[in-house]
Amino acid sequence: AQSVTQLGSHVSVSEGALVLLRCNYSSSVPPYLFWYVQYPNQGLQLLLKYTSAATLVKGINGFEAEFKKSETSFHLTKPSAHMSDAAEYFCAVSRNTGTASKLTFGTGTRLQVTL
């Protein structure tokens, strides 16, 4: 079985400040890990993914995440927040089997960016 825990349902940062959204996973098999962003009334958009290559993954819009097996973590970071980053962020895990597999999502973290 696989699961994801996102610590903090709401995170508020000032514009220009560091963004850190936490994700811990549990998986009995090697995982694929993902971060998705959801803007109001829109579908999910993939920010970045870890698929067992480099442990530091760079995504769109300046976001990156580091896979740490020893900590079972895949935290999302961005050095400098922008107002347009305000959205809901979901961490997700799937099985690393080389074939299509369902995603198991966390409950999400709502990021607020203030002036």
Add this chain to the structure above:
Amino acid sequence: GAGVSQTPSNKVTEKGKYVELRCDPISGHTALYWYRQSLGQGPEFLIYFQGTGAADDSGLPNDRFFAVRPEGSVSTLKIQRTERGDSAVYLCASSASANEQFFGPGTRLTVL
């Protein structure tokens, strides 16, 4: 190019009615997924198709829920005898590879 599309975007129905939700995947994507997202929650897996067949339907909550993909492209999620607890956003995703799913905008279902 065209992304995943879902129709209708909103559906309001009465308790006990039957509804169908449609998903048009990205052309050429062999895998198609349905998820349900309740208010304040992350998406929850319902069912996944590889081609025409359901490869994993372990997320369907009960036998009122059924999905088909008869020609390996468009899929329909069918809900019988709807209940108020079925109210949610139903998301469809498609993929061509093992490691990236592309999501549609969702259908917001409201059961009165």
